Amino acid sequence: MTTPRRDTYTPETLLSVAVQVFNQRGYDGTSMEHLSKAAGISKSSIYHHVSGKEELLKRAxxxxxxxxxxxxxxxxxxxxxxxxxxxxxxxxxxxxxxxxxxxxxxxxxxxxxxxxxxxxxxxxxxxxxxxxxxxxxxxxxxxxxxxxxxxxxxxxxxxxxxxxxxxxxxxxxxxxxxxxxxxxxxxxxxxxxxxx
Amino acid sequence: MTTPRRDTYTPETLLSVAVQVFNQRGYDGTSMEHLSKAAGISKSSIYHHVSGKEELLKRAxxxxxxxxxxxxxxxxxxxxxxxxxxxxxxxxxxxxxxxxxxxxxxxxxxxxxxxxxxxxxxxxxxxxxxxxxxxxxxxxxxxxxxxxxxxxxxxxxxxxxxxxxxxxxxxxxxxxxxxxxxxxxxxxxxxxxxxx
Missing domain, CATH: 1.10.357.10 (Tetracycline Repressor, domain 2)
Incomplete structure:
Protein backbone atom coordinates (compact mmCIF):
# COMPACT_ATOMS: atom_id res chain seq x y z
CA MET A 1 0.00 0.00 0.00
CA THR A 2 1.17 3.47 -0.79
CA THR A 3 0.73 6.10 1.90
CA PRO A 4 -1.71 8.72 0.68
CA ARG A 5 0.14 11.99 0.28
CA ARG A 6 -1.12 15.31 1.58
CA ASP A 7 -3.76 16.70 -0.74
CA THR A 8 -2.13 19.72 -2.37
CA TYR A 9 -4.24 19.51 -5.52
CA THR A 10 -6.14 22.32 -7.11
CA PRO A 11 -9.11 21.42 -9.34
CA GLU A 12 -6.75 22.21 -12.27
CA THR A 13 -3.89 19.89 -11.29
CA LEU A 14 -6.27 17.11 -10.27
CA LEU A 15 -7.88 17.40 -13.69
CA SER A 16 -4.58 16.90 -15.46
CA VAL A 17 -3.98 13.62 -13.54
CA ALA A 18 -7.53 12.43 -14.25
CA VAL A 19 -7.22 13.11 -17.99
CA GLN A 20 -4.05 11.03 -18.17
CA VAL A 21 -5.82 8.11 -16.50
CA PHE A 22 -8.92 8.47 -18.71
CA ASN A 23 -6.73 8.44 -21.83
CA GLN A 24 -4.79 5.38 -20.67
CA ARG A 25 -7.66 3.22 -19.40
CA GLY A 26 -10.59 4.72 -21.27
CA TYR A 27 -13.24 6.70 -19.39
CA ASP A 28 -15.50 3.64 -18.92
CA GLY A 29 -12.59 1.60 -17.58
CA THR A 30 -11.58 4.19 -14.98
CA SER A 31 -12.91 3.94 -11.41
CA MET A 32 -12.58 6.44 -8.55
CA GLU A 33 -10.15 3.87 -7.11
CA HIS A 34 -7.89 4.25 -10.19
CA LEU A 35 -8.06 8.05 -9.91
CA SER A 36 -7.26 7.92 -6.20
CA LYS A 37 -4.23 5.67 -6.85
CA ALA A 38 -2.93 7.81 -9.71
CA ALA A 39 -3.31 11.04 -7.73
CA GLY A 40 -1.91 9.48 -4.54
CA ILE A 41 -4.77 10.90 -2.43
CA SER A 42 -7.83 9.25 -0.93
CA LYS A 43 -11.17 9.03 -2.70
CA SER A 44 -12.72 11.34 -0.10
CA SER A 45 -10.04 13.95 -0.89
CA ILE A 46 -11.06 13.73 -4.55
CA TYR A 47 -14.70 14.17 -3.56
CA HIS A 48 -13.60 17.30 -1.73
CA HIS A 49 -12.70 18.79 -5.15
CA VAL A 50 -15.32 17.30 -7.47
CA SER A 51 -18.61 15.41 -7.29
CA GLY A 52 -17.18 12.38 -9.12
CA LYS A 53 -15.53 11.15 -12.29
CA GLU A 54 -18.26 12.53 -14.57
CA GLU A 55 -17.53 16.06 -13.33
CA LEU A 56 -13.86 15.51 -14.16
CA LEU A 57 -14.83 14.34 -17.64
CA LYS A 58 -17.06 17.37 -18.11
CA ARG A 59 -14.32 19.76 -17.05
CA ALA A 60 -11.78 18.04 -19.28
CA MET B 1 -29.87 -19.80 -22.68
CA THR B 2 -29.73 -19.94 -26.44
CA THR B 3 -29.59 -23.37 -27.99
CA PRO B 4 -26.30 -23.78 -29.84
CA ARG B 5 -27.03 -24.03 -33.53
CA ARG B 6 -25.52 -26.61 -35.81
CA ASP B 7 -21.98 -25.64 -36.76
CA THR B 8 -22.18 -24.78 -40.45
CA TYR B 9 -19.26 -22.35 -40.30
CA THR B 10 -16.29 -22.34 -42.61
CA PRO B 11 -13.07 -20.73 -41.32
CA GLU B 12 -14.03 -17.74 -43.54
CA THR B 13 -17.55 -17.15 -42.16
CA LEU B 14 -16.41 -17.75 -38.57
CA LEU B 15 -13.72 -15.12 -39.13
CA SER B 16 -16.25 -12.54 -40.20
CA VAL B 17 -18.24 -13.05 -36.97
CA ALA B 18 -15.07 -12.88 -34.85
CA VAL B 19 -13.93 -9.63 -36.48
CA GLN B 20 -17.26 -7.98 -35.69
CA VAL B 21 -16.93 -8.97 -32.04
CA PHE B 22 -13.28 -7.85 -31.86
CA ASN B 23 -14.23 -4.45 -33.32
CA GLN B 24 -17.15 -4.02 -30.88
CA ARG B 25 -15.48 -5.18 -27.66
CA GLY B 26 -11.83 -4.67 -28.48
CA TYR B 27 -9.55 -7.71 -28.96
CA ASP B 28 -8.40 -7.67 -25.31
CA GLY B 29 -11.98 -7.48 -24.08
CA THR B 30 -13.15 -10.47 -26.17
CA SER B 31 -13.22 -13.97 -24.62
CA MET B 32 -13.86 -17.33 -26.33
CA GLU B 33 -17.20 -17.17 -24.46
CA HIS B 34 -18.11 -13.94 -26.30
CA LEU B 35 -17.13 -15.50 -29.63
CA SER B 36 -19.12 -18.63 -28.89
CA LYS B 37 -22.22 -16.55 -28.04
CA ALA B 38 -21.91 -14.34 -31.10
CA ALA B 39 -21.43 -17.31 -33.42
CA GLY B 40 -24.14 -19.35 -31.71
CA ILE B 41 -21.93 -22.45 -31.55
CA SER B 42 -20.04 -24.02 -28.64
CA LYS B 43 -16.48 -23.15 -27.75
CA SER B 44 -15.37 -26.66 -28.71
CA SER B 45 -16.90 -26.17 -32.16
CA ILE B 46 -14.80 -23.01 -32.52
CA TYR B 47 -11.70 -24.97 -31.45
CA HIS B 48 -12.55 -27.39 -34.24
CA HIS B 49 -11.86 -24.55 -36.72
CA VAL B 50 -9.06 -22.59 -35.04
CA SER B 51 -6.60 -22.92 -32.18
CA GLY B 52 -8.03 -19.91 -30.34
CA LYS B 53 -8.76 -16.21 -30.53
CA GLU B 54 -5.20 -15.26 -31.42
CA GLU B 55 -5.40 -17.38 -34.58
CA LEU B 56 -8.60 -15.54 -35.52
CA LEU B 57 -6.84 -12.22 -34.96
CA LYS B 58 -3.90 -13.35 -37.09
CA ARG B 59 -6.16 -14.43 -39.94
CA ALA B 60 -8.15 -11.20 -39.76
Whole structure:
Protein backbone atom coordinates (compact mmCIF):
# COMPACT_ATOMS: atom_id res chain seq x y z
CA MET A 1 0.00 0.00 0.00
CA THR A 2 1.17 3.47 -0.79
CA THR A 3 0.73 6.10 1.90
CA PRO A 4 -1.71 8.72 0.68
CA ARG A 5 0.14 11.99 0.28
CA ARG A 6 -1.12 15.31 1.58
CA ASP A 7 -3.76 16.70 -0.74
CA THR A 8 -2.13 19.72 -2.37
CA TYR A 9 -4.24 19.51 -5.52
CA THR A 10 -6.14 22.32 -7.11
CA PRO A 11 -9.11 21.42 -9.34
CA GLU A 12 -6.75 22.21 -12.27
CA THR A 13 -3.89 19.89 -11.29
CA LEU A 14 -6.27 17.11 -10.27
CA LEU A 15 -7.88 17.40 -13.69
CA SER A 16 -4.58 16.90 -15.46
CA VAL A 17 -3.98 13.62 -13.54
CA ALA A 18 -7.53 12.43 -14.25
CA VAL A 19 -7.22 13.11 -17.99
CA GLN A 20 -4.05 11.03 -18.17
CA VAL A 21 -5.82 8.11 -16.50
CA PHE A 22 -8.92 8.47 -18.71
CA ASN A 23 -6.73 8.44 -21.83
CA GLN A 24 -4.79 5.38 -20.67
CA ARG A 25 -7.66 3.22 -19.40
CA GLY A 26 -10.59 4.72 -21.27
CA TYR A 27 -13.24 6.70 -19.39
CA ASP A 28 -15.50 3.64 -18.92
CA GLY A 29 -12.59 1.60 -17.58
CA THR A 30 -11.58 4.19 -14.98
CA SER A 31 -12.91 3.94 -11.41
CA MET A 32 -12.58 6.44 -8.55
CA GLU A 33 -10.15 3.87 -7.11
CA HIS A 34 -7.89 4.25 -10.19
CA LEU A 35 -8.06 8.05 -9.91
CA SER A 36 -7.26 7.92 -6.20
CA LYS A 37 -4.23 5.67 -6.85
CA ALA A 38 -2.93 7.81 -9.71
CA ALA A 39 -3.31 11.04 -7.73
CA GLY A 40 -1.91 9.48 -4.54
CA ILE A 41 -4.77 10.90 -2.43
CA SER A 42 -7.83 9.25 -0.93
CA LYS A 43 -11.17 9.03 -2.70
CA SER A 44 -12.72 11.34 -0.10
CA SER A 45 -10.04 13.95 -0.89
CA ILE A 46 -11.06 13.73 -4.55
CA TYR A 47 -14.70 14.17 -3.56
CA HIS A 48 -13.60 17.30 -1.73
CA HIS A 49 -12.70 18.79 -5.15
CA VAL A 50 -15.32 17.30 -7.47
CA SER A 51 -18.61 15.41 -7.29
CA GLY A 52 -17.18 12.38 -9.12
CA LYS A 53 -15.53 11.15 -12.29
CA GLU A 54 -18.26 12.53 -14.57
CA GLU A 55 -17.53 16.06 -13.33
CA LEU A 56 -13.86 15.51 -14.16
CA LEU A 57 -14.83 14.34 -17.64
CA LYS A 58 -17.06 17.37 -18.11
CA ARG A 59 -14.32 19.76 -17.05
CA ALA A 60 -11.78 18.04 -19.28
CA UNK A 61 -13.84 17.95 -22.48
CA UNK A 62 -15.07 21.51 -21.76
CA UNK A 63 -11.50 22.68 -21.77
CA UNK A 64 -10.97 21.12 -25.23
CA UNK A 65 -14.31 22.39 -26.58
CA UNK A 66 -13.82 25.92 -25.19
CA UNK A 67 -10.41 26.03 -26.87
CA UNK A 68 -11.90 24.98 -30.21
CA UNK A 69 -14.95 27.28 -30.06
CA UNK A 70 -12.77 30.25 -29.06
CA UNK A 71 -11.07 29.92 -32.48
CA UNK A 72 -14.33 30.83 -34.20
CA UNK A 73 -14.44 34.13 -32.25
CA UNK A 74 -10.97 35.24 -33.34
CA UNK A 75 -11.04 38.20 -35.74
CA UNK A 76 -9.29 36.24 -38.51
CA UNK A 77 -12.06 33.61 -38.29
CA UNK A 78 -14.81 36.24 -38.54
CA UNK A 79 -13.62 38.76 -41.09
CA UNK A 80 -12.46 38.45 -44.67
CA UNK A 81 -12.87 35.94 -47.48
CA UNK A 82 -14.33 32.60 -46.38
CA UNK A 83 -11.34 30.69 -47.74
CA UNK A 84 -8.93 32.81 -45.65
CA UNK A 85 -11.11 32.40 -42.57
CA UNK A 86 -11.17 28.65 -43.18
CA UNK A 87 -7.37 28.54 -43.49
CA UNK A 88 -7.09 30.41 -40.18
CA UNK A 89 -9.50 27.99 -38.47
CA UNK A 90 -7.67 24.91 -39.80
CA UNK A 91 -4.30 26.25 -38.63
CA UNK A 92 -5.65 27.16 -35.18
CA UNK A 93 -7.42 23.78 -34.81
CA UNK A 94 -4.04 22.07 -35.19
CA UNK A 95 -2.44 24.50 -32.72
CA UNK A 96 -5.21 24.03 -30.11
CA UNK A 97 -5.11 20.24 -30.61
CA UNK A 98 -1.37 20.27 -29.88
CA UNK A 99 -1.43 22.78 -26.99
CA UNK A 100 -4.36 20.95 -25.32
CA UNK A 101 -3.30 17.47 -26.53
CA UNK A 102 -4.55 15.27 -23.63
CA UNK A 103 -7.87 17.15 -23.42
CA UNK A 104 -8.56 16.99 -27.17
CA UNK A 105 -7.47 13.32 -27.23
CA UNK A 106 -10.08 12.57 -24.56
CA UNK A 107 -12.72 14.57 -26.43
CA UNK A 108 -12.07 12.60 -29.63
CA UNK A 109 -12.43 9.28 -27.78
CA UNK A 110 -15.77 10.10 -26.16
CA UNK A 111 -18.33 7.47 -27.15
CA UNK A 112 -21.70 8.61 -25.80
CA UNK A 113 -22.41 6.26 -22.86
CA UNK A 114 -23.22 9.04 -20.35
CA UNK A 115 -25.10 12.35 -20.47
CA UNK A 116 -21.79 14.25 -20.39
CA UNK A 117 -20.40 12.23 -23.28
CA UNK A 118 -23.54 12.81 -25.35
CA UNK A 119 -23.35 16.53 -24.58
CA UNK A 120 -19.70 16.56 -25.70
CA UNK A 121 -20.54 14.72 -28.94
CA UNK A 122 -23.31 17.24 -29.60
CA UNK A 123 -20.93 20.19 -29.14
CA UNK A 124 -18.32 18.49 -31.37
CA UNK A 125 -20.96 18.14 -34.06
CA UNK A 126 -21.82 21.86 -33.69
CA UNK A 127 -18.18 22.75 -34.14
CA UNK A 128 -17.77 20.48 -37.18
CA UNK A 129 -20.89 22.02 -38.63
CA UNK A 130 -19.53 25.55 -38.20
CA UNK A 131 -16.35 24.56 -40.07
CA UNK A 132 -18.34 22.81 -42.81
CA UNK A 133 -20.34 26.06 -43.24
CA UNK A 134 -17.10 27.99 -43.80
CA UNK A 135 -16.02 25.45 -46.42
CA UNK A 136 -19.42 25.79 -48.08
CA UNK A 137 -19.06 29.59 -48.11
CA UNK A 138 -15.58 29.30 -49.66
CA UNK A 139 -17.05 27.02 -52.34
CA UNK A 140 -19.85 29.53 -53.00
CA UNK A 141 -17.18 32.23 -53.47
CA UNK A 142 -15.58 30.01 -56.13
CA UNK A 143 -12.41 29.58 -54.07
CA UNK A 144 -12.72 25.80 -53.75
CA UNK A 145 -12.27 23.40 -56.64
CA UNK A 146 -15.73 22.62 -57.98
CA UNK A 147 -15.06 18.85 -58.02
CA UNK A 148 -14.72 18.76 -54.21
CA UNK A 149 -17.82 17.55 -52.37
CA UNK A 150 -18.13 19.71 -49.21
CA UNK A 151 -19.40 17.09 -46.75
CA UNK A 152 -16.82 14.51 -47.78
CA UNK A 153 -14.00 17.08 -47.80
CA UNK A 154 -14.96 18.25 -44.31
CA UNK A 155 -14.80 14.68 -42.97
CA UNK A 156 -11.43 14.06 -44.61
CA UNK A 157 -9.91 17.31 -43.37
CA UNK A 158 -11.13 16.62 -39.82
CA UNK A 159 -9.79 13.07 -40.21
CA UNK A 160 -6.33 14.38 -41.07
CA UNK A 161 -6.31 16.92 -38.22
CA UNK A 162 -7.73 14.57 -35.59
CA UNK A 163 -5.26 11.81 -36.51
CA UNK A 164 -2.50 14.02 -35.08
CA UNK A 165 -3.48 12.92 -31.54
CA UNK A 166 -2.45 9.36 -32.49
CA UNK A 167 1.21 10.16 -33.16
CA UNK A 168 2.13 13.65 -31.97
CA UNK A 169 4.28 13.51 -28.83
CA UNK A 170 5.35 16.91 -27.45
CA UNK A 171 8.35 15.40 -25.64
CA UNK A 172 9.81 13.78 -28.79
CA UNK A 173 12.23 15.73 -30.94
CA UNK A 174 10.26 16.32 -34.06
CA UNK A 175 8.01 18.83 -35.70
CA UNK A 176 6.79 21.70 -33.50
CA UNK A 177 3.11 22.57 -33.28
CA UNK A 178 3.76 25.41 -35.68
CA UNK A 179 5.42 23.12 -38.26
CA UNK A 180 2.58 20.60 -38.07
CA UNK A 181 0.04 23.42 -38.50
CA UNK A 182 1.96 24.74 -41.54
CA UNK A 183 2.07 21.26 -43.10
CA UNK A 184 -1.66 20.70 -42.58
CA UNK A 185 -2.58 24.08 -44.09
CA UNK A 186 -0.29 23.43 -47.09
CA UNK A 187 -1.68 19.95 -47.67
CA UNK A 188 -5.33 20.84 -47.17
CA UNK A 189 -5.32 23.92 -49.39
CA UNK A 190 -2.65 23.24 -52.00
CA UNK A 191 -2.04 19.48 -51.92
CA UNK A 192 1.24 17.66 -52.38
CA UNK A 193 1.86 18.45 -56.00
CA UNK A 194 3.97 21.27 -57.25
CA UNK A 195 1.69 23.57 -59.25
CA UNK A 196 2.07 22.87 -62.98
CA MET B 1 -29.87 -19.80 -22.68
CA THR B 2 -29.73 -19.94 -26.44
CA THR B 3 -29.59 -23.37 -27.99
CA PRO B 4 -26.30 -23.78 -29.84
CA ARG B 5 -27.03 -24.03 -33.53
CA ARG B 6 -25.52 -26.61 -35.81
CA ASP B 7 -21.98 -25.64 -36.76
CA THR B 8 -22.18 -24.78 -40.45
CA TYR B 9 -19.26 -22.35 -40.30
CA THR B 10 -16.29 -22.34 -42.61
CA PRO B 11 -13.07 -20.73 -41.32
CA GLU B 12 -14.03 -17.74 -43.54
CA THR B 13 -17.55 -17.15 -42.16
CA LEU B 14 -16.41 -17.75 -38.57
CA LEU B 15 -13.72 -15.12 -39.13
CA SER B 16 -16.25 -12.54 -40.20
CA VAL B 17 -18.24 -13.05 -36.97
CA ALA B 18 -15.07 -12.88 -34.85
CA VAL B 19 -13.93 -9.63 -36.48
CA GLN B 20 -17.26 -7.98 -35.69
CA VAL B 21 -16.93 -8.97 -32.04
CA PHE B 22 -13.28 -7.85 -31.86
CA ASN B 23 -14.23 -4.45 -33.32
CA GLN B 24 -17.15 -4.02 -30.88
CA ARG B 25 -15.48 -5.18 -27.66
CA GLY B 26 -11.83 -4.67 -28.48
CA TYR B 27 -9.55 -7.71 -28.96
CA ASP B 28 -8.40 -7.67 -25.31
CA GLY B 29 -11.98 -7.48 -24.08
CA THR B 30 -13.15 -10.47 -26.17
CA SER B 31 -13.22 -13.97 -24.62
CA MET B 32 -13.86 -17.33 -26.33
CA GLU B 33 -17.20 -17.17 -24.46
CA HIS B 34 -18.11 -13.94 -26.30
CA LEU B 35 -17.13 -15.50 -29.63
CA SER B 36 -19.12 -18.63 -28.89
CA LYS B 37 -22.22 -16.55 -28.04
CA ALA B 38 -21.91 -14.34 -31.10
CA ALA B 39 -21.43 -17.31 -33.42
CA GLY B 40 -24.14 -19.35 -31.71
CA ILE B 41 -21.93 -22.45 -31.55
CA SER B 42 -20.04 -24.02 -28.64
CA LYS B 43 -16.48 -23.15 -27.75
CA SER B 44 -15.37 -26.66 -28.71
CA SER B 45 -16.90 -26.17 -32.16
CA ILE B 46 -14.80 -23.01 -32.52
CA TYR B 47 -11.70 -24.97 -31.45
CA HIS B 48 -12.55 -27.39 -34.24
CA HIS B 49 -11.86 -24.55 -36.72
CA VAL B 50 -9.06 -22.59 -35.04
CA SER B 51 -6.60 -22.92 -32.18
CA GLY B 52 -8.03 -19.91 -30.34
CA LYS B 53 -8.76 -16.21 -30.53
CA GLU B 54 -5.20 -15.26 -31.42
CA GLU B 55 -5.40 -17.38 -34.58
CA LEU B 56 -8.60 -15.54 -35.52
CA LEU B 57 -6.84 -12.22 -34.96
CA LYS B 58 -3.90 -13.35 -37.09
CA ARG B 59 -6.16 -14.43 -39.94
CA ALA B 60 -8.15 -11.20 -39.76
CA UNK B 61 -5.23 -8.78 -39.76
CA UNK B 62 -3.47 -10.90 -42.40
CA UNK B 63 -6.44 -10.41 -44.67
CA UNK B 64 -6.13 -6.61 -44.27
CA UNK B 65 -2.34 -6.62 -44.64
CA UNK B 66 -2.38 -8.94 -47.67
CA UNK B 67 -4.89 -6.60 -49.33
CA UNK B 68 -2.67 -3.59 -48.68
CA UNK B 69 0.62 -5.23 -49.71
CA UNK B 70 -0.98 -6.58 -52.90
CA UNK B 71 -1.46 -2.95 -53.99
CA UNK B 72 2.31 -2.50 -54.15
CA UNK B 73 2.57 -5.39 -56.65
CA UNK B 74 0.06 -3.91 -59.08
CA UNK B 75 1.65 -2.73 -62.35
CA UNK B 76 0.51 0.87 -61.80
CA UNK B 77 2.31 0.87 -58.44
CA UNK B 78 5.53 -0.46 -59.98
CA UNK B 79 5.93 1.31 -63.28
CA UNK B 80 6.02 4.96 -64.26
CA UNK B 81 6.72 8.25 -62.51
CA UNK B 82 6.86 8.01 -58.71
CA UNK B 83 4.11 10.62 -58.30
CA UNK B 84 1.75 8.60 -60.53
CA UNK B 85 2.61 5.39 -58.68
CA UNK B 86 1.93 7.18 -55.38
CA UNK B 87 -1.45 8.43 -56.63
CA UNK B 88 -2.35 4.88 -57.63
CA UNK B 89 -1.34 3.52 -54.22
CA UNK B 90 -3.31 6.21 -52.33
CA UNK B 91 -6.43 5.52 -54.41
CA UNK B 92 -6.13 1.77 -53.95
CA UNK B 93 -5.48 2.10 -50.19
CA UNK B 94 -8.85 3.83 -49.86
CA UNK B 95 -10.53 1.19 -52.00
CA UNK B 96 -9.01 -1.71 -50.02
CA UNK B 97 -9.87 0.01 -46.72
CA UNK B 98 -13.50 0.26 -47.82
CA UNK B 99 -13.80 -3.21 -49.39
CA UNK B 100 -12.14 -4.83 -46.33
CA UNK B 101 -13.56 -2.34 -43.82
CA UNK B 102 -13.93 -4.55 -40.70
CA UNK B 103 -10.52 -6.18 -41.26
CA UNK B 104 -8.67 -2.89 -41.77
CA UNK B 105 -10.54 -1.34 -38.81
CA UNK B 106 -9.26 -4.17 -36.62
CA UNK B 107 -5.73 -3.78 -38.01
CA UNK B 108 -5.73 -0.05 -37.21
CA UNK B 109 -6.82 -0.72 -33.61
CA UNK B 110 -4.13 -3.29 -32.85
CA UNK B 111 -2.15 -2.12 -29.82
CA UNK B 112 0.76 -4.57 -29.40
CA UNK B 113 -0.16 -6.64 -26.33
CA UNK B 114 0.41 -10.05 -27.99
CA UNK B 115 2.97 -11.50 -30.42
CA UNK B 116 0.41 -11.40 -33.22
CA UNK B 117 -0.38 -7.76 -32.54
CA UNK B 118 3.32 -6.85 -32.52
CA UNK B 119 3.80 -8.75 -35.79
CA UNK B 120 0.86 -6.81 -37.32
CA UNK B 121 2.25 -3.46 -36.14
CA UNK B 122 5.60 -4.38 -37.67
CA UNK B 123 4.01 -5.18 -41.03
CA UNK B 124 1.98 -1.95 -40.89
CA UNK B 125 5.19 -0.02 -40.34
CA UNK B 126 6.75 -1.82 -43.36
CA UNK B 127 3.81 -0.81 -45.49
CA UNK B 128 3.89 2.82 -44.29
CA UNK B 129 7.61 2.86 -45.00
CA UNK B 130 7.09 1.63 -48.58
CA UNK B 131 4.58 4.43 -49.19
CA UNK B 132 6.89 7.03 -47.60
CA UNK B 133 9.64 5.84 -49.98
CA UNK B 134 7.35 6.51 -52.95
CA UNK B 135 6.64 10.01 -51.65
CA UNK B 136 10.37 10.57 -51.22
CA UNK B 137 10.98 9.42 -54.81
CA UNK B 138 8.27 11.78 -56.09
CA UNK B 139 9.93 14.62 -54.17
CA UNK B 140 13.33 13.71 -55.69
CA UNK B 141 11.72 13.89 -59.14
CA UNK B 142 10.60 17.44 -58.31
CA UNK B 143 6.94 16.49 -58.48
CA UNK B 144 6.18 17.38 -54.85
CA UNK B 145 6.16 20.93 -53.51
CA UNK B 146 9.56 21.56 -51.96
CA UNK B 147 8.04 23.00 -48.76
CA UNK B 148 6.44 19.64 -47.89
CA UNK B 149 8.33 17.62 -45.28
CA UNK B 150 8.09 13.96 -46.38
CA UNK B 151 7.78 12.28 -42.98
CA UNK B 152 5.13 14.69 -41.75
CA UNK B 153 3.21 14.56 -45.03
CA UNK B 154 3.20 10.75 -44.94
CA UNK B 155 1.74 10.75 -41.41
CA UNK B 156 -0.94 13.28 -42.37
CA UNK B 157 -1.94 11.45 -45.54
CA UNK B 158 -2.18 8.14 -43.65
CA UNK B 159 -4.15 9.98 -40.96
CA UNK B 160 -6.67 11.19 -43.52
CA UNK B 161 -7.03 7.76 -45.14
CA UNK B 162 -7.19 5.79 -41.89
CA UNK B 163 -9.81 8.15 -40.43
CA UNK B 164 -12.26 6.79 -43.01
CA UNK B 165 -12.83 3.69 -40.84
CA UNK B 166 -14.31 6.00 -38.16
CA UNK B 167 -17.21 7.25 -40.26
CA UNK B 168 -17.61 5.22 -43.46
CA UNK B 169 -20.66 2.94 -43.29
CA UNK B 170 -21.27 0.82 -46.41
CA UNK B 171 -24.98 0.42 -45.62
CA UNK B 172 -25.63 4.19 -45.39
CA UNK B 173 -26.64 6.11 -48.48
CA UNK B 174 -23.64 8.27 -49.12
CA UNK B 175 -20.43 8.35 -51.05
CA UNK B 176 -19.37 5.10 -52.73
CA UNK B 177 -15.89 3.70 -52.24
CA UNK B 178 -14.98 5.10 -55.63
CA UNK B 179 -16.18 8.62 -54.72
CA UNK B 180 -14.28 8.58 -51.43
CA UNK B 181 -11.14 7.41 -53.25
CA UNK B 182 -11.54 10.22 -55.83
CA UNK B 183 -11.97 12.82 -53.07
CA UNK B 184 -8.88 11.61 -51.19
CA UNK B 185 -6.72 11.65 -54.33
CA UNK B 186 -7.94 15.15 -55.23
CA UNK B 187 -7.34 16.50 -51.73
CA UNK B 188 -3.97 14.84 -51.21
CA UNK B 189 -2.49 15.84 -54.54
CA UNK B 190 -4.20 19.11 -55.44
CA UNK B 191 -5.72 20.42 -52.20
CA UNK B 192 -8.99 22.26 -51.76
CA UNK B 193 -8.12 25.45 -53.58
CA UNK B 194 -8.95 26.14 -57.13
CA UNK B 195 -5.66 26.62 -58.99
CA UNK B 196 -4.92 30.33 -59.45
Missing amino acids: VSRALDGLFAILEEPAAREGQAVERLAHVVRRMVEVLISELPYVTLLLRVRGNTATERWALERRRDFDHRVAELLKAAAADGDVRPDVEVRLATRLVFGMINSIVEWYRPEARGASGREVADAVVQLVFSGLCRAA | VSRALDGLFAILEEPAAREGQAVERLAHVVRRMVEVLISELPYVTLLLRVRGNTATERWALERRRDFDHRVAELLKAAAADGDVRPDVEVRLATRLVFGMINSIVEWYRPEARGASGREVADAVVQLVFSGLCRAA
